[in-house]
Amino acid sequence: MIVKALVEEVRITRTSGSSIKMSNSQQIAQNARKAGNILKTISNEGRSDILYKIHDALKANAHAIEEANKVDLAIAKQTSLADSLLKRLDLFKGDKFDVMLQGVKDVADLEDPVGKVKMARELDDGLTLYQVTAPVGVLLVIFESRPEVIANITALSIKSGNAAILKGGKESVNTFREMAKIVDNTIAKYQSETGVPVGSVQLIETRQDVSDLLNQDEYIDLVVPRGSNALVRKIKDTTKIPVLGHADGICSIYLDEEADLAKAKRISLDAKTNYPAGCNAMETLLINPKLPKWWEVLENLTLKGDVTVHATKGLKTAYFNKLNEHGALTEAIQSKTVDADEKVDFDREFLSLDLAAKFVGSTEEAIQHINTHSSRHTDAIVTEDKVNAEKFMKGVDSSGVYWNASTRFADGFRYGFGAEVGISTSKIHARGPVGLEGLVSYQYQIRGNGQVASDYLGAGGNKAFVHKDLDVKMISL
Amino acid sequence: MIVKALVEEVRITRTSGSSIKMSNSQQIAQNARKAGNILKTISNEGRSDILYKIHDALKANAHAIEEANKVDLAIAKQTSLADSLLKRLDLFKGDKFDVMLQGVKDVADLEDPVGKVKMARELDDGLTLYQVTAPVGVLLVIFESRPEVIANITALSIKSGNAAILKGGKESVNTFREMAKIVDNTIAKYQSETGVPVGSVQLIETRQDVSDLLNQDEYIDLVVPRGSNALVRKIKDTTKIPVLGHADGICSIYLDEEADLAKAKRISLDAKTNYPAGCNAMETLLINPKLPKWWEVLENLTLKGDVTVHATKGLKTAYFNKLNEHGALTEAIQSKTVDADEKVDFDREFLSLDLAAKFVGSTEEAIQHINTHSSRHTDAIVTEDKVNAEKFMKGVDSSGVYWNASTRFADGFRYGFGAEVGISTSKIHARGPVGLEGLVSYQYQIRGNGQVASDYLGAGGNKAFVHKDLDVKMISL
Numbered sequence: 001m002i003v004k005a006l007v008e009e010v011r012i013t014r015t016s017g018s019s020i021k022m023s024n025s026q027q028i029a030q031n032a033r034k035a036g037n038i039l040k041t042i043s044n045e046g047r048s049d050i051l052y053k054i055h056d057a058l059k060a061n062a063h064a065i066e067e068a069n070k071v072d073l074a075i076a077k078q079t080s081l082a083d084s085l086l087k088r089l090d091l092f093k094g095d096k097f098d099v100m101l102q103g104v105k106d107v108a109d110l111e112d113p114v115g116k117v118k119m120a121r122e123l124d125d126g127l128t129l130y131q132v133t134a135p136v137g138v139l140l141v142i143f144e145s146r147p148e149v150i151a152n153i154t155a156l157s158i159k160s161g162n163a164a165i166l167k168g169g170k171e172s173v174n175t176f177r178e179m180a181k182i183v184d185n186t187i188a189k190y191q192s193e194t195g196v197p198v199g200s201v202q203l204i205e206t207r208q209d210v211s212d213l214l215n216q217d218e219y220i221d222l223v224v225p226r227g228s229n230a231l232v233r234k235i236k237d238t239t240k241i242p243v244l245g246h247a248d249g250i251c252s253i254y255l256d257e258e259a260d261l262a263k264a265k266r267i268s269l270d271a272k273t274n275y276p277a278g279c280n281a282m283e284t285l286l287i288n289p290k291l292p293k294w295w296e297v298l299e300n301l302t303l304k305g306d307v308t309v310h311a312t313k314g315l316k317t318a319y320f321n322k323l324n325e326h327g328a329l330t331e332a333i334q335s336k337t338v339d340a341d342e343k344v345d346f347d348r349e350f351l352s353l354d355l356a357a358k359f360v361g362s363t364e365e366a367i368q369h370i371n372t373h374s375s376r377h378t379d380a381i382v383t384e385d386k387v388n389a390e391k392f393m394k395g396v397d398s399s400g401v402y403w404n405a406s407t408r409f410a411d412g413f414r415y416g417f418g419a420e421v422g423i424s425t426s427k428i429h430a431r432g433p434v435g436l437e438g439l440v441s442y443q444y445q446i447r448g449n450g451q452v453a454s455d456y457l458g459a460g461g462n463k464a465f466v467h468k469d470l471d472v473k474m475i476s477l
Numbered sequence: 478m479i480v481k482a483l484v485e486e487v488r489i490t491r492t493s494g495s496s497i498k499m500s501n502s503q504q505i506a507q508n509a510r511k512a513g514n515i516l517k518t519i520s521n522e523g524r525s526d527i528l529y530k531i532h533d534a535l536k537a538n539a540h541a542i543e544e545a546n547k548v549d550l551a552i553a554k555q556t557s558l559a560d561s562l563l564k565r566l567d568l569f570k571g572d573k574f575d576v577m578l579q580g581v582k583d584v585a586d587l588e589d590p591v592g593k594v595k596m597a598r599e600l601d602d603g604l605t606l607y608q609v610t611a612p613v614g615v616l617l618v619i620f621e622s623r624p625e626v627i628a629n630i631t632a633l634s635i636k637s638g639n640a641a642i643l644k645g646g647k648e649s650v651n652t653f654r655e656m657a658k659i660v661d662n663t664i665a666k667y668q669s670e671t672g673v674p675v676g677s678v679q680l681i682e683t684r685q686d687v688s689d690l691l692n693q694d695e696y697i698d699l700v701v702p703r704g705s706n707a708l709v710r711k712i713k714d715t716t717k718i719p720v721l722g723h724a725d726g727i728c729s730i731y732l733d734e735e736a737d738l739a740k741a742k743r744i745s746l747d748a749k750t751n752y753p754a755g756c757n758a759m760e761t762l763l764i765n766p767k768l769p770k771w772w773e774v775l776e777n778l779t780l781k782g783d784v785t786v787h788a789t790k791g792l793k794t795a796y797f798n799k800l801n802e803h804g805a806l807t808e809a810i811q812s813k814t815v816d817a818d819e820k821v822d823f824d825r826e827f828l829s830l831d832l833a834a835k836f837v838g839s840t841e842e843a844i845q846h847i848n849t850h851s852s853r854h855t856d857a858i859v860t861e862d863k864v865n866a867e868k869f870m871k872g873v874d875s876s877g878v879y880w881n882a883s884t885r886f887a888d889g890f891r892y893g894f895g896a897e898v899g900i901s902t903s904k905i906h907a908r909g910p911v912g913l914e915g916l917v918s919y920q921y922q923i924r925g926n927g928q929v930a931s932d933y934l935g936a937g938g939n940k941a942f943v944h945k946d947l948d949v950k951m952i953s954l
Contacts, residue, residue: 400921465891
C-alpha cells in the first residue's frame, strides 16, 4: 500500500542497464535518493523476494550474459590484457557463474539488518525511546572488472535497504550492461509485487559520471570503492561523501620477547605467504631481540616461504652473525636478505613475497612504530605474556588488534559476517571487515501519547524523566 | 608503566593555554595524535581522576578566571555587543560557574564508554573475536563564546579517551586562555599519577588555525562544531574530516486525519513555542484536511503561542473560511497568518515564533514532503492510527521519528545520555542526539593461540569456522 502510492508519485526515470546516456549526475543521484526512500520501507520479505527473482532472471539469461562476456573477452585480448586480468574477466570460467548465483541467494537468506532494535528506554510512563537500525540511504559503489561483483553488490545493497549506483571496471562493460539490464527489468517486472522500486540499482559507465557523482553529497550517503589502493586514495581525496574502504593494508606483526617461537614462525609465515596480495597480509615484522632464537623466524620465512626480507642495518648484521654462529648463513639466505630503505619500506604495502623487518626494544616501541607507520588495518602481537598482549591491544590504534593469530583472519567471511562489503580503515562508522551492518545506520523512534517537553524539568515543567532501560530482546515493534 | 614509557618518548610540545603561537597546525595535530594514542590506553580511573583534579583546580582558581572573564566583558561592552551575548559571556552570572564545575564531576562519574565488549564470537576452539569500543582518536571541537563550554568539552573528550583541539568564540578568548592554562597545568602536574598526557587538550585561538587544522585529515578524526548553522555548514564544506553536527534543524509535524485534536494542539504548541531558537523546534506543520477541526490547531498556536503562520494559499483560504463559519476570524488571527513564500519557507529554519504550514493529502505525501525538505533532524506524526504511524516512522529518513510526542524531546539529556556532545544530522556513525558513545568507535580483537588462516577452508586448509556467538554479558577481557 505505502509502496505503491509512493512509487506512483516519484516516477523514477529508468536508466540502469540501458546504454542511454543520463542527462546528468544529479538526476541519477536524485533518482537513487527517491528509490532509497521507498526501499527503506520495504519489508525483509520484499527485499529478499526480489533477490530470488534476480537470481532466477540471471540464471535464465545466462546465455545472453555469456555472449556479452565474450565480447568483453575479445576486446581484452585485442588490447593484450594480462592473463591474470583475462581470467578475472571470464565470468564463465569454472563454476564462477554458479557461485555468483548462489551468492545472491545466500545474501537474500541472511538475517534482516534493518529494523533491529538496538536500544529501548522508557523516558516516562507511555513515552519510550527506541534506537532502530535503518539503511544508510544511497550508496555509490565503484569496483573492478570482475563481472560477478555486480550481482554481489546488487544483493548487498537491496538486502540492506539501500539504493545503489554502480560503476564497474571498463573492461567488463558489456557484461555489466547486460546484467544490469536483467536486474533492472526484473525489478520493474516485480515492482508492484515486491515493492522494490526501479532506480534501486543504477549502472553508470564513465569515469566522468563517477567524478560528477562524487560531488552529489546531498543525495549520496556513502561511497564504497572496491579495487586498487590508488583508486580508493583518489576517491578519498576528491569527495566530501564518507568513504568506506581502505587505501592501504600495511599490517605488522610484533614478536615479543615472550613469544612462543613455533607460533611466531607459523603466524609470520601464514601472514606473509598465504596470500601476499591480500590487504591483510603482513608487510612489516617487528622483532624484539630479547626473543631467544628470533633469527629462526626470518630463516623460516625465506626458506619455507621464499620471502625476501628488507632488513634494517642493525637487524641484518645481527641476523647474519647469528646464522654464522650456527653455520647456517647460506647463499640463499644472503640473496633473500636485502637492505631496507628505511625511509620508505616501513610505509610500504609490498603485496609480494617481501617484508620490511627491524628490531624494536619493547612492546611500547612496537606500538609506537605501528601507530606511526601502519595503515590502521590489522596488527598482531605474538607473545605468551598477557600483560604485553593487553598493552598491545589497548595501545595499537588499528581496526584489528590480534594476539597470537595471523593478520590474515581479518576478513568478513572469517569473522562470520555472511557477506563482506569491504574492509574499512576509517576511524568512524565501520572499521575493519564490514558486513551488512556497515550499510545500515540507525534512527531514534519515540512512541508517546501526546507528551510535550514543557511538562518536564529543564524545559519549564516539573516532571522528571524515568530513563529506565528495557531489554531489547523483549521488544517487538 | 605503559603510560610513563610512552610519555617519555613522545615529548609532546606543551602549547595549550599559553599565548605562545604554535609553529604550525601540523604540529598541533601531530601532538594531539600522540596524546590520543596514549590517552586510549589510560584506565577509566585515570581519566576520571584527572577530571576531578581539573574540577578542583578550576574551583581553586575561580578568582583568576573571573578576572579574565571581566576583561572579556569589558571588551565586549566597548564593542557594544548585544545584551544576550553579554549574558552568555558572563561566566559568573548566577550559579553558572558552579553548574559548570558540577558538570565536570558528572561526566567523570559516567559509565566508561571505552572498552565495552559489543560482540564476542568463537571463530574456532581457542580463537575468539571481540568487538570492543575504542576512542575515535583526535577531535577538533569548535564552539561559541560560552566560557563554560571549554570545561564541558574537556570533560567529554578526556572521559571518552580522545585528544581534543579546542577553538572557542573570540569574545571569550581571555577566559578560555585562563581556563586552558589551568587545565593544561593540572594535566602536567598529575601526568605521572593519572597517565593522562600533556597535549590531551590544546587550545587554538585564531580562525586561521581552524582552517589549517581542517586540512589535517591524517591526524584529526572528527570535527565537532557547536554553534551557528552558518559555521557548521562552512566547516562541512571545507574539510574532508567527518563532521559531527547539524547545519540545520528543520523539524516537521504531520497532523494525520486520525490525530487526536487535543494532542495535536499540545504537541504543536510545545514544539513551536517551548524554545523557538532550538534546533528541535518545529518549523513546518503539515495538516491533513480530513482531520476534523484541524483549524483549531492553528488558532491555538497563534492565540496561545503568539505564532505567525506562514500558510500556503490553499490552506490560508480554507483556514479563514472555517473561522468565518464559526465567527472566529479575529484581527489578531488575520495579522498573524501570512502568505507563505512556497519556494523558501518549507526549507527554512525560522528559529522564531514563525512556522510554515500546508495541507498534505496523506501520510505518504507527508513523508515525501519531509524527505525532500527536512534537514533529517526530527519529525513527528500525530495520529491514533497505528498503521499510519508505523508507515511514517519507517518512511521518514530523519534521525528522529516520533509518534505523538513533541520534537523538543530530541535532546541528549532527555534521551538519558548523561551528557550531550551535540546533535548530528549525518547519516553515518552517529545520528540525532549524541552522547559519549558518539565519541567512541570500535576495534576488533582476536585472541588466539597460534592459529593461522591457511589451516581453514577458503585459505587452503580444511578446518571450518565455528562462528558461535558468545553472551557479551559473560565476557570480561
